[in-house]
Amino acid sequence: MMQQILDDITAQMALETDRGKVADYIPQLAHVNPNQFGISVATPDGQVYSAGDANTLFSIQSISKVFTLTIGLSKLGSTLWNHVGREPSGDPFNSITILEYESGRPRNPFINAGAIAVVDAITMGREPEEILDEIIQFVHFIADDASICFDYKVARSEIDHEDRNAALAHFMKSFGHLQYDVDKILNTYFHQCSIAMSCEQLARAGLFLVSNGINQPTGAKVISPQQSKRINSLMMMCGHYDGSGEFAYQVGLPGKSGVGGGILAIAPGKGAIAVWSPGLNSVGNSKLGTKALELLGERTGWSVFSK
C-alpha cells in the first residue's frame, strides 16, 4: 500500500508544470535537470519503498546540517548550545541582520551561520580532512552504506562562490563566536554540504530519528532518545528557514530541506521519508518535494499534530 501511495504521488508530480526554480548560484547545481523527482520511505521494520528517481544521487546540501548537529550533540552534549541557539530565526537562511542584533551568536544550527558554528564547535583543533572523515564515516554508519561520498566538484564550486558564507563566518569570528581559522571552517562546511546521496540512502540515514535514536533495522544506537527527540524538534522549528511555519502547517512533520532540492522528513515511530526534486519555491525549499510530502500526509495520516 505504501508502494502504491508513492507510485501515485510520483505520477501526480510528473504532471506538474510549475516545478519551481533550480538553485543557480553555483554552476554544479544550476545544471541539474529540473524534471527529476524521487521519493523513498524507510520504515523501522527494515522496508524501503521507493518511486521515481529514488536512486539518483543529488547534493544533500543543508540536509547535512542534521548530521553535523547529531555529531555535535554526541560529542559536546548540551554545551553545544554555548555555540548556537535553538530558536527559529524568522529570517532567510543567509541573513546577517539578526546575527548583528544578537552579537554574532547564530539563532539555530540550521541557518548557515549556525551550521558554520557547529562545524567550528566540532573542530576541536583538527584539520578539515579529519573532521570530514568523521562526518562521512558517520553518514556511512547511520545510512548503513559505505559508498556515500563527497562531491568535490560541488565543494570546489561552493568555495569559489563563498562570499555570503564567508561574510557570516568572519562576522561571527569578529564577535569571538568562532575559534578556528575561517578558511578551514568554510572548507569543512562546503564539503559537508557537497555530500551526494540518493533518496533511498537518505531515507535509511534518517531512520535513527524515527525510533528514538536507534536505527532499528541495523540496531545501531546513534544517539540517546532525549537527543533524538530534540533533533526532531529543531527540524520542526527551523528546518525550512523562513518557510518552517508553512512546512509545519502543510506537512506537519519534522523536516530538513537542502538547496539541492532534497528534503528529509521524520514521522516518529512510522518512517523516514526522503524526497527530491531540484526546483525550489520562493523560500528555497523543494517545490514538488513539499507538495509530495503533503500528499503523503493526506494518504497516510502521518502528522505529529493529529492522533
Place this chain on the structure above:
Amino acid sequence: MMQQILDDITAQMALETDRGKVADYIPQLAHVNPNQFGISVATPDGQVYSAGDANTLFSIQSISKVFTLTIGLSKLGSTLWNHVGREPSGDPFNSITILEYESGRPRNPFINAGAIAVVDAITMGREPEEILDEIIQFVHFIADDASICFDYKVARSEIDHEDRNAALAHFMKSFGHLQYDVDKILNTYFHQCSIAMSCEQLARAGLFLVSNGINQPTGAKVISPQQSKRINSLMMMCGHYDGSGEFAYQVGLPGKSGVGGGILAIAPGKGAIAVWSPGLNSVGNSKLGTKALELLGERTGWSVFSK
C-alpha cells in the same frame, strides 16, 4: 498513575524558590500570589486529573488566541490567511519592527498584532458585544461549561494600558491591514484576553485539539481534522513567542502560553494539559508551568517528537 504523576510534579514545584516574575504591566495581574501552582490533564476518555490550585480561576490572556483562531478558521477557512501569516516571528510578542518590514501584515495569529488582526477578521461589521458573546459561547461549548466569563476589571485595566497594542493596531490600520475601528477591535481583544478559567476548565477546552477536532467526551465536533492539525502546528511553531523553539526543545508538544501564567499543551491522541503558575520567565512564559510540562513529558513519554 497520572494522578500520581501530577501529585509528584505539584510537590516538586512547591519546593521551587525561583518562580519567575509575575506580569506587572497591569495591577490586576501584578497582585496575583506567585506561590500558586495548578495542573490538570483531560483525556479523551473523559477523565480529568488535577493537582494543586487546579480549580482557581486565572486570566487566560493569550491562550484565548487559540480560541479566536479556531473561530476564525471555522468562519473564514483559509481566507483567514489573507489577514495574517503563519511563520514564527523570531521577535517578542509585541514587536513592531517586523510588522514594518512586512508592510503591516502580522507574522502569525499568536503574536499580539496577529491576534488583533484575527479579531478584525471575525468582526464582520458587528459590535464588540456581539463578537464577545460569540467568543464566550464558543468557550462554553468547547469546555462544556457555561460558567466561564470575562473578567471585566482585567479588561478595563488592559484598556487603560493599551498603548503598545494600540500602536500595533494603528500601525496595521495605516497599511490597510485592519478594516474596522481600532478602538472597537482593541475593546474586543482586551475582553477576549480577560477570560478567567481554571486549569480544569482549560484542559477540557483543549480536548478538541487532542482528537482531530472532536471533543470526545461530549462528542462535540468543533473543527475539521485538517484544521485541528493545523492549529496544533501553529501552537508548536508560534505558541511561545521567541521562546517557541525552547519550548519545542524542552517539552515537545504544541502549546500556547498566556502572560497570566497559564499554558495549554496538547498531546495528540493522549490528552490536553493545562498548567498555571503566575511567575514568568525572561520571554514571558510561565516558569514553573514550562518546568512542570517537561517533567510530565519525562514521566509520560508524551512528545510529538518521539515514537
Place this chain on the structure above:
Amino acid sequence: MMQQILDDITAQMALETDRGKVADYIPQLAHVNPNQFGISVATPDGQVYSAGDANTLFSIQSISKVFTLTIGLSKLGSTLWNHVGREPSGDPFNSITILEYESGRPRNPFINAGAIAVVDAITMGREPEEILDEIIQFVHFIADDASICFDYKVARSEIDHEDRNAALAHFMKSFGHLQYDVDKILNTYFHQCSIAMSCEQLARAGLFLVSNGINQPTGAKVISPQQSKRINSLMMMCGHYDGSGEFAYQVGLPGKSGVGGGILAIAPGKGAIAVWSPGLNSVGNSKLGTKALELLGERTGWSVFSK
C-alpha cells in the same frame, strides 16, 4: 540681480515635465494643482524677492517642526533633549523600527515621532487650544504677519487619517516617552502641520535663522545665537528625512521640507529661501523645490560648504 535669478529659475521650472507626485494620503493635499511653483528670498536688509506663485498659500506641514523646535528650545533649553535625540535617522519620516530599537526615544525632532515628542514636551499640562494659540502667535511674531492661520479642513483630514502617527505616538507612550494624552497631542500636532503660508511669509519667518537668532528687519530677538546655530545644524542633518544627505550634497544649505511641497532653506548671513512646488520626489521632498535650490546655489554661490 536676485530678482533676475528667481525669474530665470521660475522660467526654467515652468518647462519641467517631470514634476514628481503630489502627496495623496489626504484629499486636501491630493487636490492641489501640481503645476504651481513659487520662490521667495528674504534678506537681512529687509528685502524680499519673489517669483512665480510666491503669494499662494500652501500647507507648510513638516516645516512647522522648525517652529515648534524653536519654541521647545526657548522654553526648555537643553532639557528638550531628554525628550528627543539629534541624530539623522537613516530611515523614512514615519518609520517605527528605529523607535523600537531605541526603546521609544525618537532620533530627532524632524521625523514625525520626534516632532510629536516636541509637542508633548511643550504641552506642560495645557489644552491643545492654548498650545496652538502659542504656536500661531509665535509664527505671527517671526514672520511679522498676523494673518497666518491654521487650515482646519487640512487638520481635520489629517486626524481622519491619523493611523501611522497614532501608532508612533502610542508606541512612544508605551515606553513612557510621552506624558500627555495621545489624542490631544496628535490634535495639536495635526493642527501645527496644517498652517498655511505663502513663500513670502515663510521666507520672512526664516530670517531669524539667517542672523544668529535675530529677525534683522524687525529687530525681533527670537532665540540666542547658540540656539540659532543649532537649529540650523539640525535642519542640515535631519531636515529632509532619508534624503538629507542628498540635499546637503546638492544644495549645501540647512533646510526643512514639508509634504505639502514647501522647503525653507537658510543661507546664514545671506538670506532665507522659501520655495514651493507640490510634486514630491521618492523620499517625500519637493522635486522642483530641490532643483530650484540647486540652481539658486549655482547662481549665487550660497552654500555653507564653500568659502
Place this chain on the structure above:
Amino acid sequence: MMQQILDDITAQMALETDRGKVADYIPQLAHVNPNQFGISVATPDGQVYSAGDANTLFSIQSISKVFTLTIGLSKLGSTLWNHVGREPSGDPFNSITILEYESGRPRNPFINAGAIAVVDAITMGREPEEILDEIIQFVHFIADDASICFDYKVARSEIDHEDRNAALAHFMKSFGHLQYDVDKILNTYFHQCSIAMSCEQLARAGLFLVSNGINQPTGAKVISPQQSKRINSLMMMCGHYDGSGEFAYQVGLPGKSGVGGGILAIAPGKGAIAVWSPGLNSVGNSKLGTKALELLGERTGWSVFSK
C-alpha cells in the same frame, strides 16, 4: 590671537581627567599614551598655528577616507556614486544590518563598508602596491610633505584582526557590489588607514577643502570647487558615524574622525583644523578632540551655521 586660543585650549585639555577610552582592538593602537593632545590650524594665507603634541605622528585611520574619496571623485566623477551612497547611515561605523537591508550597497563613503567600496572603485585592475603608491603620493601632494608614510606595523595588525571588515567586504561582494579580490581590497584599505601624520601635516592636507578645492599656500588645484563643496557636505553629514548629528550640533563644521583619535575639521574660507587625542567617546570619536573643537568654535565663531 589664534595662537593664544590654541594655547588656552591645550592648557584646558591638560586638566581633563575623563579622557575617553583608547581604541584597543589592535595592540598598536591600544599602546598609545592617552595623555597626549595636539592641535593645529592651517589658514589659507599659509600660516599654521599649533599647540601641544602637534608634531607627534598618529594613525589617521578613517580620516584617510576623505583622501580616497577625493581620489575617487577625481578619477570617476559622479559615477563613483554607482558604488556607494551619500546618506547618513544612522548606524555604527561597522554595522552590517543596513547593508543587508540595502542589498549590499553601502550608505556613504565614510562608514567602513563604503570606504572599502571606494577602494574597489579606484582599483581599476591594479595591484594594492600601485593603488597605495597613488594614495600616498596624493597625500604628499595635498599636504605638501613627502615625508608622510604608511605604518606597516599598524597595517599588519589590522590585517590580523580583519574579521569585521572582511565580513563587510565579503558581504558586499556576495551582492556583486565589489569587483576585485576581497583580500587585495582589504590589504589596500588597511594600509590606507595606517597612514601616520601629525596634526600639522593633517591641517595642511585639509587646506584644499577650505578654499574651494585649491590649496591656497601651494597653489595646488586639487579638485573642482563643486567637488570640494560636496566632500565637505559628506564630512558634515557622515563624518562621525552615528555621532555626526552630535558633532554638527556641538561643533558645526564638516569633520572626519579616526579611531586613532584624530579629527580633521574644515571651516570654509577660514582654516583647516587638525586635533588629536587618543581617548574616544562612546561612538568612537576623540573625546578631547571634539571638546577642543567646540571651544575653538566658541572662541573664533567658526561655524557654518552662523553668519
